[in-house]
Amino acid sequence: MTNFFKLKENRTNIRTEVIAGITTFLTMVYIIIVNPAILSGVGIPFEQVFMATIISAALGTIIMAFFANYPIAIAPGMGLNAYFATVVGMEGLSYQIIFGTVFLAGILFILLSLTKLRETLIAAIPPALKYGITAGIGLFIAFIGLRDAGIVQANDATLVTLGDLHQSMTLLSIVGLFIIIALISLNVKGALFIGMLVTGIIGFFTGHLKFDSVVSSPPAPVFFDIDIMGVFSHGLYGIVFVFLLVTLFDTTGTIIGVSEQAGLMKDGKLPRAKSALMADAVATTTGAMFGTSPSSAYIESSSGVSAGGRTGLTSLVVGLLFILSMFFSPIISAISSLPAITAPVLIIVGCFMMEGLARVDWKKFDEAFPAFAIILTMPLTSSIATGIAIGFITYPLMNLLGGKGKEVHGLLYVFGIIFIIQMVFFPVH
Numbered sequence: 466m467t468n469f470f471k472l473k474e475n476r477t478n479i480r481t482e483v484i485a486g487i488t489t490f491l492t493m494v495y496i497i498i499v500n501p502a503i504l505s506g507v508g509i510p511f512e513q514v515f516m517a518t519i520i521s522a523a524l525g526t527i528i529m530a531f532f533a534n535y536p537i538a539i540a541p542g543m544g545l546n547a548y549f550a551t552v553v554g555m556e557g558l559s560y561q562i563i564f565g566t567v568f569l570a571g572i573l574f575i576l577l578s579l580t581k582l583r584e585t586l587i588a589a590i591p592p593a594l595k596y597g598i599t600a601g602i603g604l605f606i607a608f609i610g611l612r613d614a615g616i617v618q619a620n621d622a623t624l625v626t627l628g629d630l631h632q633s634m635t636l637l638s639i640v641g642l643f644i645i646i647a648l649i650s651l652n653v654k655g656a657l658f659i660g661m662l663v664t665g666i667i668g669f670f671t672g673h674l675k676f677d678s679v680v681s682s683p684p685a686p687v688f689f690d691i692d693i694m695g696v697f698s699h700g701l702y703g704i705v706f707v708f709l710l711v712t713l714f715d716t717t718g719t720i721i722g723v724s725e726q727a728g729l730m731k732d733g734k735l736p737r738a739k740s741a742l743m744a745d746a747v748a749t750t751t752g753a754m755f756g757t758s759p760s761s762a763y764i765e766s767s768s769g770v771s772a773g774g775r776t777g778l779t780s781l782v783v784g785l786l787f788i789l790s791m792f793f794s795p796i797i798s799a800i801s802s803l804p805a806i807t808a809p810v811l812i813i814v815g816c817f818m819m820e821g822l823a824r825v826d827w828k829k830f831d832e833a834f835p836a837f838a839i840i841l842t843m844p845l846t847s848s849i850a851t852g853i854a855i856g857f858i859t860y861p862l863m864n865l866l867g868g869k870g871k872e873v874h875g876l877l878y879v880f881g882i883i884f885i886i887q888m889v890f891f892p893v894h
Contacts, residue, residue: 470777471534477775479778483778485773485774485775485782488654490538491659492655492656492769493540493763493766495661497518497797498801498807499801499810501514501797504560507550509756512685515791515794517686518541520686521540521541521760523787523788525744525760526748526781531781533737533741535724535777536780537741537780538763538780539748540748540763542711544603544818545761567759571749573709574712574746578743579739594835594836594860598839598852599818601840602818603814603815603817604815605849606818607814608844610809613811614628614639614642615629615638638804641661641667642809644663645657654768657813660810664805684791688755691753708749711759711849711853715762716742717742719761719762722767729775745761836856838856861878
């Protein structure tokens, strides 16, 4: 094991890597609670999403361990699961059809990971759009958290207003939110997961959380419950593109960021980058076949790196812990059904996703406005796809009108035209 993962070469040891793996797992294990909670809300059986989440996370992370040898974990991404939930039911779309879009996006991701087109696509998208999309998704899922908690509610006059803070579920959600905020402020590892546990304990004693058992045999996984032909018959190419685009640059950005933190970059380049991206692509494709939204590299992997993780052994530990977690479906099912436990996590993760806005040049209007338009549009339209479309239309248009048309990559003009056609003639409501 020492030689396979090159522990000495990376100046680490088994004990350090195991501790780093446990640390990473604790900071991201909330996904096996939150992801089923989001997707089961649109009719997908909880047990199916639960097992699909674990299978895709374990598989992607273990592939990362053995083929890329990086301390980076993979799991269904936050934001895209919420987007998945919003498109299910639109114009009669079933979740099986949307799984078809995720499957096709995963296949395209695999193909892109084998070619140089991946680098071309990533380089073509300007930072303002990348950070704007990430921040827009952050506001989108934070709004969902506020709504699920009852902190905000619908209002005929103003569309949305403050909720009834006297409701017990809303009060418990606020308590859970402040517990997590306190833990993060104290730099407690695994603050999100620990905060959910504490909130769950409070919910148990207040009668909000009930469960019959903690441990049981893993639920039987459901395989290939997808409708690929429905993707083509409904013309859902835009949804496929959204899943592909967001997963691609989100994963790439996270992998590069964590690798820089761990000192694994060589002359500004990442060795075995194809293997790292392939781990996420395979996880996304496999996840769709079992029943979950696209996977992504997790920024929470940085916590394991901070604990000393430098090799794939860290990822292997994370993957094995995910497999172990499948025996705790009863308690996880009960926790997932209580919004007061999951909603605070959505709000906090939404905050984390705003970080990139500091890198947008707000003094340049042709950079600032497209990012602003994306951030504004996503939560107000409840559509990540619409936000991305607005960004890809306004950015090249504004630069072209400002005399900077040659500075914009040709692919952006192509995408801009495609999105205009899609929004005018094939809108998704």
